[in-house]
Amino acid sequence: xxxxxxxxxxxxxxxxxxxxxxxxxxxxxxxxxxxxxxxxxxxxxxxxxxxxxxxxxxxxxxxxxxxxxxxxxxxxxxxxxxxxxxxxxxxxxxxxxxxxxxxxxxxxxxxxxxxxxxxxxxxxxxxxxxxxxxxxxxx
Amino acid sequence: xxxxxxxxxxxxxxxxxxxxxxxxxxxxxxxxxxxxxxxxxxxxxxxxxxxxxxxxxxxxxxxxxxxxxxxxxxxxxxxxxxxxxxxxxxxxxxxxxxxxxxxxxxxxxxxxxxxxx
Numbered sequence: 056x057x058x059x060x061x062x063x064x065x066x067x068x069x070x071x072x073x074x075x076x077x078x079x080x081x082x083x084x085x086x087x088x089x090x091x092x093x094x095x096x097x098x099x100x101x102x103x104x105x106x107x108x109x110x111x112x113x114x115x116x117x118x119x120x121x122x123x124x125x126x127x128x129x130x131x132x133x134x135x136x137x138x139x140x141x142x143x144x145x146x147x148x149x150x151x152x153x154x155x156x157x158x159x160x161x162x163x164x165x166x167x168x169x170x171x172x173x174x175x176x177x178x179x180x181x182x183x184x185x186x187x188x189x190x191x192x193x194x
Numbered sequence: 195x196x197x198x199x200x201x202x203x204x205x206x207x208x209x210x211x212x213x214x215x216x217x218x219x220x221x222x223x224x225x226x227x228x229x230x231x232x233x234x235x236x237x238x239x240x241x242x243x244x245x246x247x248x249x250x251x252x253x254x255x256x257x258x259x260x261x262x263x264x265x266x267x268x269x270x271x272x273x274x275x276x277x278x279x280x281x282x283x284x285x286x287x288x289x290x291x292x293x294x295x296x297x298x299x300x301x302x303x304x305x306x307x308x309x310x311x
Contacts, residue, residue: 056243057243058207058243058245059211061207061244061245061246062211065208
């Protein structure tokens with residue numbers, strides 16, 4: 056639900072800002088993932104209708120961290136890819152085929168773009184445009 | 195200190211979002227909020243469930259199915275008031291031809307930085 060996406064974003068920004076002020080450091084993606092999970096489960100019987108994905112780099116060696124959650128906060132950690140949306144099923148297919156570990160940023164960009172393009176072509180509700188964000192240690 | 199359009203839109207959005215899970219249920223009001231402030235003119239599209247989007251042009255209700263298509267095609271940045279009026283008239287023409295409900299009269303209100311033009 057678009058409204059819940061904004062509400063959850065605003066409430067999470069509050070949590071992360073408070074954490075940053077109290078701990079004097081950024082919240083790690085794995086910690087954020089667990090916080091989000093508790094936050095969503097707290098509304099077990101009246102949930103926020105969101106399906107969040109968490110992505111970030113953590114630790115001194117900037118190891119990639121990705122995870123996906125359902126609306127109740129059940130999270131799954133993978134080391135390859137996570138997908139969600141109306142084209143979820145299609146994306147699972149394309150990502151499974153195209154993914155290779157240890158890709159360079161440019162290669163990763165190309166891979167993601169191709170996965171998304173192929174997936175949305177088979178979904179009547181998706182395909183107006185796409186945005187790819189690549190996170191690197193240098194930002 | 196004047197209330198900016200962005201601030202007003204977000205305030206209303208938060209009230210709407212609060213209401214959806216309240217005892218009384220959501221406020222049944224889809225809105226378009228427009229205003230002129232220090233950053234210029236802006237338009238916000240609000241849903242009765244509390245979604246918010248800043249848009250260049252917008253429409254609500256069944257008329258939106260017709261109007262948004264025309265505006266997608268003909269809108270461009272920094273249109274003059276006259277060009278804007280032409281676009282609105284184009285939408286109204288289409289609604290008169292294709293829309294199932296007959297609305298014989300339309301009211302056009304233009305808003306600028308000093309209020310109603």
